[in-house]
Structure formats: C-alpha cells, structure tokens
Amino acid sequence: MNSAPEEQSRILIIDDSATSIRLLSAILKDLGRIWFATSGEAGIALAREHRPHVILLDVEMPLMSGYEVCRVLKETSETRDASIIFITGQSGMESEIRALEAGAVDFITKPVNQPVAKARVCTQLNVQRQAEALVRLAKRDGLTGLFNRRYFNEMIELEFSRHQRQGHVLGLALIDIDHFKAFNDGYGHLEGDTCLSMVAQTIALATQRPSEIVARYGGEEFVAILPHTTLEEASKYGAWLCEKIYDLKIPHQFSSCASVVTISVGVAALVPSENSTIRQLINAADHALYRAKAAGRNRVIASDSG
Numbered sequence: 001m002n003s004a005p006e007e008q009s010r011i012l013i014i015d016d017s018a019t020s021i022r023l024l025s026a027i028l029k030d031l032g033r034i035w036f037a038t039s040g041e042a043g044i045a046l047a048r049e050h051r052p053h054v055i056l057l058d059v060e061m062p063l064m065s066g067y068e069v070c071r072v073l074k075e076t077s078e079t080r081d082a083s084i085i086f087i088t089g090q091s092g093m094e095s096e097i098r099a100l101e102a103g104a105v106d107f108i109t110k111p112v113n114q115p116v117a118k119a120r121v122c123t124q125l126n127v128q129r130q131a132e133a134l135v136r137l138a139k140r141d142g143l144t145g146l147f148n149r150r151y152f153n154e155m156i157e158l159e160f161s162r163h164q165r166q167g168h169v170l171g172l173a174l175i176d177i178d179h180f181k182a183f184n185d186g187y188g189h190l191e192g193d194t195c196l197s198m199v200a201q202t203i204a205l206a207t208q209r210p211s212e213i214v215a216r217y218g219g220e221e222f223v224a225i226l227p228h229t230t231l232e233e234a235s236k237y238g239a240w241l242c243e244k245i246y247d248l249k250i251p252h253q254f255s256s257c258a259s260v261v262t263i264s265v266g267v268a269a270l271v272p273s274e275n276s277t278i279r280q281l282i283n284a285a286d287h288a289l290y291r292a293k294a295a296g297r298n299r300v301i302a303s304d305s306g
C-alpha cells in the first residue's frame with residue numbers, strides 16, 4: 001500500500017473489423033498489454049474493467065458509432081481519463097474537428113500507416129505515464145516519501161464511512177518522535193531530516209496490512225489508519241513500533257527519556273456510529289499521545305474515550 005511499482009501500459013482496441021484489430025495488435029504488441037472488442041458495448045465494458053491508458057476507437061461501427069462510444073467513455077468516471085485515439089476511414093477537416101470535439105486526443109486514418117500509428121500511441125502512453133507520476137507525487141510527502149496529510153484526510157473519510165457502513169472497528173495511531181526539536185537543535189537539520197526519514201521508513205515497513213496507510217501528519221508526527229483494528233490490537237501495534245524505533249539505535253544525547261531516538265504513540269479505536277465523527281477519533285488518539293508524553297515518552301497509551 002505504501003509503494004506501488006510502475007504498471008504495464010494498457011491499450012484497448014475497439015473496432016468492428018477483425019482484420020483491423022489484427023493489424024493494430026501486431027503494430028502495438030511491444031507497447032503494453034492489449035485488449036480488444038468488436039463492438040462499442042463490449043469495448044465500454046472492457047474499458048471499465050481494465051482502465052486502459054489508451055483506447056483506439058473505430059469511428060465507423062454498426063449499432064454504436066465511435067462518437068457515441070467516446071461520449072460514454074468520457075462520461076464514465078473509470079474511463080474518462082483514458083487517451084482516446086480515433087481510427088477513421090474519413091479524412092478531412094470536418095471529421096478531424098468532430099473527433100476532437102467528441103473528446104479524442106488524436107486520430108489515425110485508414111489505411112493505417114504503421115510507424116505513424118505506433119508513434120501516436122507512444123505519445124499518448126507517455127502523456128498518461130506523466131499524469132500518473134503527478135498524481136503519485138501529489139499524494140506524497142517530499143522528505144519522507146510517505147503519504148502526505150492531504151491524502152490522509154481523503155483516506156480517513158473513505159475508511160470512516162466504510163467502517164460506518166459495515167459496523168466494523170476502525171483504529172488510528174498518532175506517532176510522535178520524542179524530543180525531536182532537541183535532536184534538530186543538537187545535531188543540526190540535516191541529521192534531523194535523516195532521522196525523520198529513517199523513522200518514517202521503519203513505520204511504513206511495519207504497517208503493511210491491506211488498506212493500512214501511514215502518512216506524515218505534521219513536522220515529526222505520523223499517523224496510521226488501521227482498518228478493522230481493535231483498541232487492544234492497535235496498542236500492540238504501537239508497542240511494537242516503539243520497539244522497532246528504539247532498535248534503530250539512532251543516538252540522541254539530548255533526549256531525557258533514552259540515549260537513542262524513541263517515539264510516543266497514542267492509539268484510539270471505535271465502531272463509527274451515525275453520530276460519531278472523524279474528529280472524535282483523531283482527538284481521542286491525540287489525547288492518548290499527550291498522556292504517553294506526560295507519562296515519560298517511549299511508550300504507547302490507548303485512549304479511554306475512543
């Protein structure tokens with residue numbers, strides 16, 4: 001969940017001519033995974049299922065024309081971001097304009113010129129890859145590589161309502177590096193940044209169950225969303241994190257609670273009812289974190305109000 005490898009490019013060909021599909025598949029076979037459909041309806045279904053980066057769409061098809069298929073693809077949330085390239089036997093300004101107005105990004109004329117077709121698909125695959133990279137970056141914190149707070153805010157909304165619907169318990173952990181300001185002041189900001197990254201990576205590696213999400217919450221504060229996790233399980237997780245960070249043995253001579261870098265963790269959990277709020281869950285974890293600090297740090301405290 002915390003890092004995704006770059007995916008293979010996905011291409012969908014929608015054309016009522018089997019000959020045309022065979023030819024295009026042969027031209028594009030090295031560029032990614034290819035699906036094909038011989039009707040608009042089948043093509044739309046495949047597009048929703050596989051979310052292709054690029055869709056090659058024949059304009060002249062019986063039943064649903066390429067223009068109609070394009071309109072549906074652009075109105076469907078799962079498919080609207082795909083790059084659609086029209087394939088058409090008609091050339092000329094008018095059909096070009098109509099294609100672009102329908103939402104296509106480019107078009108290829110029949111008979112298909114192989115290098116031109118390949119180059120146009122390549123261009124659109126690059127556009128799609130860059131767009132994906134931007135989306136990935138927008139979710140990430142630049143220093144630690146963890147998800148950022150904005151992404152956390154989106155995901156906690158989703159998880160909260162999912163748990164509300166299902167009547168399941170949702171856990172949350174707030175994690176804070178102990179005496180981090182003293183660390184920064186004593187060792188300098190460069191060392192401070194390294195320490196932050198090491199702690200962040202250790203927390204991310206320890207938080208890998210499906211749907212678990214770790215984000216940077218503030219300066220030296222992190223937050224973990226723990227789906228289907230009871231207060232007791234969240235406490236165990238917190239205690240385990242404290243051990244993991246302690247075991248990194250990053251020297252911290254300016255700490256009052258240990259000779260190495262440590263963390264404090266506050267955990268809370270609740271089965272969201274109709275009246276409960278995300279704020280309630282976060283406040284409960286925050287209060288527990290405050291108590292962990294007050295009790296001497298390097299420990300986990302479970303909320304008694306969650």
Ligand SMILES: [Mg+2]
Nearest residue numbers: 016058060061
């Ligand atoms: Mg046709």
